[in-house]
Amino acid sequence: MPLSTQSxxxxxxxxxxxxxxxxxxxxxxxxxxxxKDHAIFSATPNGLKVTVEESKCLQANAFIQAEIxxxxxxxxxxxGFQVNLTVLLDCLSIFGGSTVPGVSTALRMCYRGYGYPxxxxxxxGGVVTVCKINTQEPEEPVDFEFCSTNVTNKVILQSESLKxxxxxxxMTSEVLQITMSPSQPYxxxxxxxxxxxxxxxxxxxxxxxELFRCDKTQTNRYKMSxxxxxxxxxxxxxxxxxxxxxxxxxxxxxxxxxxxxxxxFVEYFCCPDEEYSCCGCLHLDVNGLLLSRRLEDVCCDVxxxxxxxxxxxxxxxxLH
Amino acid sequence: MNCxxxxxxxxxxGKAIHALSRIGDELWLDPMLALRSVNSAxxxxxxxxxxxxxxxxxxxxxxxxxxPESIHCKLLIKSLLSLFRCLASIERNVERCQISxxxxxxxxxxQFFCRHGITKTYNLCxxxxxxxxxxxxxxxxxxxxxxxxxxxxxxxxxxxVSQEEITLSMSPLRVGLRNYYEGGNDLMKNMYxxxxxxxxxxxxxxxxxxxxxxxxxxELRGLLSFAESLSLPVSVHFGAAGKPVCFSxxxxxxxxxxxxxxxxxxxxxxPSQPTKTLAPTTPRCVAAALPAASCEADSRKPQDLPxxxxxxxxxxxxxxxxxxxxxxxxxxxxxxxxxSLLFRALSSEQExxxxxxxxxxxxxxxxxxxxxxx
Numbered sequence: 001m002p003l004s005t006q007s008x009x010x011x012x013x014x015x016x017x018x019x020x021x022x023x024x025x026x027x028x029x030x031x032x033x034x035x036k037d038h039a040i041f042s043a044t045p046n047g048l049k050v051t052v053e054e055s056k057c058l059q060a061n062a063f064i065q066a067e068i069x070x071x072x073x074x075x076x077x078x079x080g081f082q083v084n085l086t087v088l089l090d091c092l093s094i095f096g097g098s099t100v101p102g103v104s105t106a107l108r109m110c111y112r113g114y115g116y117p118x119x120x121x122x123x124x125g126g127v128v129t130v131c132k133i134n135t136q137e138p139e140e141p142v143d144f145e146f147c148s149t150n151v152t153n154k155v156i157l158q159s160e161s162l163k164x165x166x167x168x169x170x171m172t173s174e175v176l177q178i179t180m181s182p183s184q185p186y187x188x189x190x191x192x193x194x195x196x197x198x199x200x201x202x203x204x205x206x207x208x209x210e211l212f213r214c215d216k217t218q219t220n221r222y223k224m225s226x227x228x229x230x231x232x233x234x235x236x237x238x239x240x241x242x243x244x245x246x247x248x249x250x251x252x253x254x255x256x257x258x259x260x261x262x263x264x265f266v267e268y269f270c271c272p273d274e275e276y277s278c279c280g281c282l283h284l285d286v287n288g289l290l291l292s293r294r295l296e297d298v299c300c301d302v303x304x305x306x307x308x309x310x311x312x313x314x315x316x317x318x319l320h
Numbered sequence: 321m322n323c324x325x326x327x328x329x330x331x332x333x334g335k336a337i338h339a340l341s342r343i344g345d346e347l348w349l350d351p352m353l354a355l356r357s358v359n360s361a362x363x364x365x366x367x368x369x370x371x372x373x374x375x376x377x378x379x380x381x382x383x384x385x386x387x388p389e390s391i392h393c394k395l396l397i398k399s400l401l402s403l404f405r406c407l408a409s410i411e412r413n414v415e416r417c418q419i420s421x422x423x424x425x426x427x428x429x430x431q432f433f434c435r436h437g438i439t440k441t442y443n444l445c446x447x448x449x450x451x452x453x454x455x456x457x458x459x460x461x462x463x464x465x466x467x468x469x470x471x472x473x474x475x476x477x478x479x480x481v482s483q484e485e486i487t488l489s490m491s492p493l494r495v496g497l498r499n500y501y502e503g504g505n506d507l508m509k510n511m512y513x514x515x516x517x518x519x520x521x522x523x524x525x526x527x528x529x530x531x532x533x534x535x536x537x538x539e540l541r542g543l544l545s546f547a548e549s550l551s552l553p554v555s556v557h558f559g560a561a562g563k564p565v566c567f568s569x570x571x572x573x574x575x576x577x578x579x580x581x582x583x584x585x586x587x588x589x590x591p592s593q594p595t596k597t598l599a600p601t602t603p604r605c606v607a608a609a610l611p612a613a614s615c616e617a618d619s620r621k622p623q624d625l626p627x628x629x630x631x632x633x634x635x636x637x638x639x640x641x642x643x644x645x646x647x648x649x650x651x652x653x654x655x656x657x658x659x660s661l662l663f664r665a666l667s668s669e670q671e672x673x674x675x676x677x678x679x680x681x682x683x684x685x686x687x688x689x690x691x692x693x694x
Contacts, residue, residue, distance in 0.1 A: 161436060164409060170402070195399030196427065196444040206437035 016043050016079045016111040019071035023107035023122065025258040026064065027092040030085060032236050032256070032266050033060035035229035039085040040138045041118075044078050051141045052085065057271040058226040059142055060233070068262050071108075079111060081135040083118055091131040095124040104259075111135075144269040150245040153180035153218055155187050156211035157202065159237045159254070165189055165200045166231045169224070173198075175273050176224050180244060181217035187242075191224070210239065220248040221273040230254075233266040248272035321351040321391075322420040324377040330417045330432075334404035335549050336368040336576065339542030341397045343578070348452045349393040349428065351380060351421065356452045357397065363581035364539040365454040374573040376416070393421060393428055393446035403430060403442055413438075421446075456579050458566045461557035462528020463490050469547030469554050469569070471521065476537060476544065478513050485583075488558070488565070489532040494518060495525075500534045523553060531560045533582040543567055543578045558582070 020026055033039070033052045040051040047065040066072040095105050108121040117132040169176065170193035177190040187202040187209070204212040230252055234240060237254035244250055252268040325333055336355060340347055343366045344357040353370040372378040404410060416433040426448070432440040475497050479486060489496040498514035519525040547554050547569045558565035562584035568577035 161438060164413070165440075168402070168405075195396055196442060198443075199439075199441040201439040201441070203437040203439075208436045208438070 013112050014073075014110045015075045015113045017071060017073045017108065018043075018048065018069045019106070019108045020068075021070050021106050022104040022259055023092045024104060025068060025260065025262070025264075026107065027089055028236060028258065029062045029064060029256060029264055029266065030089055030092075032233035032254070033062050033229070034085050034089065034232075035060070037084055037086050038082055038136070039088075040080065040082050040141055042078065042080045042138070042141075043074055045074055047072070050085075053139075053142060054226060054229075056142050057223070058229075059144060059269045060229065061267045061269075063265045063267070065264070068258070068264065079113075080138040081111065081114075081118065082138045083133050083135050087133055088118075088120075091120050091122065091129075091133065094122055094129055094131070095127070144249055144251075144271075146243075146245055146249055146251050146269055150247075151243045151251075152216055152246050153214040154211065154241065154243040155180065155202075155209060155214070156239060156241045157187075158208045158210065159234055159240050161202065161206075161208035162240060163231075163234055166234055170195075170198055171224065171228075173224055175221040176227050177219060177221045178242070178244070178250065179217070179219045180214045180242075182214045183217070186212070186214070211241075218244055218248065220244060220250065222250055222270050223273050226270055227268075230268045233268065237266070321353075322377075322379050322418070323353060323372075323375045325374070325417040325419070326376045326415070328411075329374055329376075330414050331407055331411050332374075332546075332550060332574070333370075333417070334407050334410055335546045337397070337400050337404045338407075339546040339576070339578075340366055340368065341401045342542035343539055345397055347395050347397045347400060348449060349395060349421075349446070350451075351391055353378075353419075358452060358454075359539065364536060364578065366539075366543065366576070366578040367453075368574065368576040370574045371572075391421065391423065392449045392451050394449035395428060395444055395446045399444050400430075403432075454579055456564055456566055458557040458568070461559050461563075461566070462526075463531060463558050464524060464526040464555065465490070465495060465522045466524035466553055466555045467522045469544060469550075469552055472554050472556075473544050473548050475515065475517070476541065478515065479537060483537055485534050486537045487532055487534040488556075490527055490558075491530045492519075492527055495522070524555075529560055531558070533558050533561050533563075533565055535565055535580040535582045539580060540567060540578055543569065543576060546576065 030039070030050060033050065036052050036054060038052070040053075042049045042051065045066065047063060047068070049064075050062045052060045092105070092107065103124065105122050105124045110119045110121070112119075115135075117134050120129075120131040120133070122129045122131065169189075170191040172193035172195070173191035175192065177188075177192070179185060179188040179190065181187075185199070185201045186204045189200040191198045202209060204214075233252075233254045233256070236256045238257060239255040241253040241255075242250070243253075249272065250268075250270040252270070254266040254268075256264045256266055258264055337347075340355055340357040343364050344359040346357065348354075348356040350356070353372075353374070354367060355370075356365070356367040358365045410432075413434040414432045415435065418429075418431040418433070420429045421427075422429055426446055427443045428446050430442045430444065434440065476486070479499055483499050485500040487496075487498050487500045489498075494516045495518075496514060496516045499510075499512060501510050519527075544554065544567075550569075550571070552569040552571055555568050556565065557568070561582055564579050564581050566577055566579045569575065
């Protein structure tokens with residue numbers, strides 16, 4: 001294909017070259033995390049990670065392993081830059097984004113290094129387009145300090161069952177409350193809207209529940225506006241893992257199969273809603289409503305701003 | 321009150337909510353399980369009555385401490401509709417639906433027990449409200465037609481969704497349906513559609529007076545869709561222009577009707593009763609709007625209730641069976657049974673031609689003599 005006929009010499013200038021026969025394998029995944037204009041790209045020899053953040057309370061990451069790419073060459077340990085995600089997606093679908101089987105846009109993404117634009121070579125049906133997108137200094141993504149040792153409750157559900165619930169969520173509710181417990185109601189999503197409350201209960205022995213590991217009862221509330229973007233990732237996924245840690249931070253991990261059946265991951269981290277979060281003490285009435293609210297000093301500002309490196313460990317703790 | 325619906329009954333209930341959402345913004349839920357709604361102009365009223373047989377389980381529970389008829393929950397249709405929005409997914413996923421009223425915290429609790437053990441619980445706020453009930457003497461209507469829902473659906477299908485009003489005309493030789501435009505201007509811009517059917521097309525055809533009635537189509541579509549989904553025949557009762565028209569369906573376990581006001585024919589003298597109404601109405605249906613007031617619960621006299629309520633009460637024990645299959649005569653006990661079930665029985669002081677009474681909210685008896693408008 002035309003893209004591969006570029007001279008070898010050119011490649012040496014690039015610190016990162018990534019090629020895909022089907023650009024949709026990247027663009028679909030990026031659409032699942034597009035709720036802000038800008039995204040931080042972070043590449044390591046293991047693959048590509050794209051991060052989007054919202055006011056330090058929500059972070060979405062899309063992981064595409066190096067094996068997914070037809071070609072993935074990186075000349076440094078880690079390459080990072082920031083681009084306008086909306087522009088990138090527009091370029092990736094520059095040929096119209098039709099879904100005619102057998103016809104796909106091929107992509108070759110090249111980056112020369114700090115200060116250089118991100119160059120995209122896109123080809124479909126013999127027509128080649130070159131796009132150069134300006135890059136910016138990558139911001140440091142927030143480290144939510146969410147580690148698997150701190151996880152108190154974890155469930156893995158088949159996405160199908162959650163998709164319907166999320167599409168029906170009462171948007172007049174400011175928060176989404178998630179209750180996870182070793183006893184009834186096991187796993188519950190609740191909303192508190194203008195016309196009343198709604199609760200979605202998933203029992204631990206449901207055949208939609210692939211894994212249920214809850215040690216103590218936790219109820220946490222998250223701003224609905226923060227979690228709404230995650231429904232895009234949910235729609236693409238076949239399985240989702242929901243984990244909370246001792247602070248009430250939420251981790252949603254989505255297993256996504258791309259067009260070629262390969263597995264990619266999308267992950268969302270969300271801070272609990274400060275005013276309402278409960279540390280884990282049971283203050284629930286029969287409807288799962290918080291009877292009393294304890295103002296927890298869950299302060300989102302205290303983070304160690306560490307450079308977040310991309311490691312294979314991320315994959316290991318996903319799903320099991 | 322606590323009742324459980326299973327299987328296809330859940331979908332039928334959802335369809336009823338959809339039909340009612342076409343009428344008004346609020347829904348009255350009564351423990352006998354009746355759902356009612358009225359539009360803001362009071363020119364359209366609809367109700368759905370479900371007999372206990374419709375449910376898998378039905379109990380009044382702790383509500384029986386107080387007079388069950390006194391609880392009228394008023395809900396926003398919007399909130400109920402969002403629960404039943406996607407009927408296809410309800411059909412696929414919901415195995416059982418439980419509806420209960422909790423007066424202690426003013427909630428209607430609706431629970432869906434779905435596949436895979438998933439449970440969805442909704443606690444909807446309601447307002448206690450006065451009763452909503454319209455009185456309409458459909459057995460006194462001179463004109464009656466009855467047809468499968470499919471036929472009526474096919475008839476209205478020819479009109480665009482945006483069509484506001486249509487005119488139904490009836491003569492001994494034909495039943496006609498055409499669209500109605502106000503003003504008669506812009507002859508060039510509008511498309512006129514008209515169709516005629518022969519009386520033989522209908523399961524039942526009775527003509528007492530040749531008439532042409534114009535009513536709002538949009539409000540009717542919900543009932544037609546409901547009837548079609550359950551393959552029920554639809555009965556249409558009406559009279560001269562200006563008097564309301566009633567579209568009703570029923571079967572062993574439920575009955576439903578939409579009562580619509582019709583335009584007064586400006587050329588004729590019209591009925592002699594006062595046509596001023598309480599509620600402000602849109603210009604179209606100004607003359608024939610259903611007068612507005614709700615019953616005041618405390619002013620109801622005990623003897624006024626039993627006529628209607630007794631029938632409802634007895635429906636708990638035995639199924640409501642209307643021998644309408646043999647309804648060749650509009651004045652069979654069957655149709656009058658429908659009327660008195662649905663509405664308060666009319667007092668004997670009524671005029672024969674019922675001109676003095678359109679449809680109005682029944683209250684004390686003396687209201688009939690003093691003024692038909694409450």
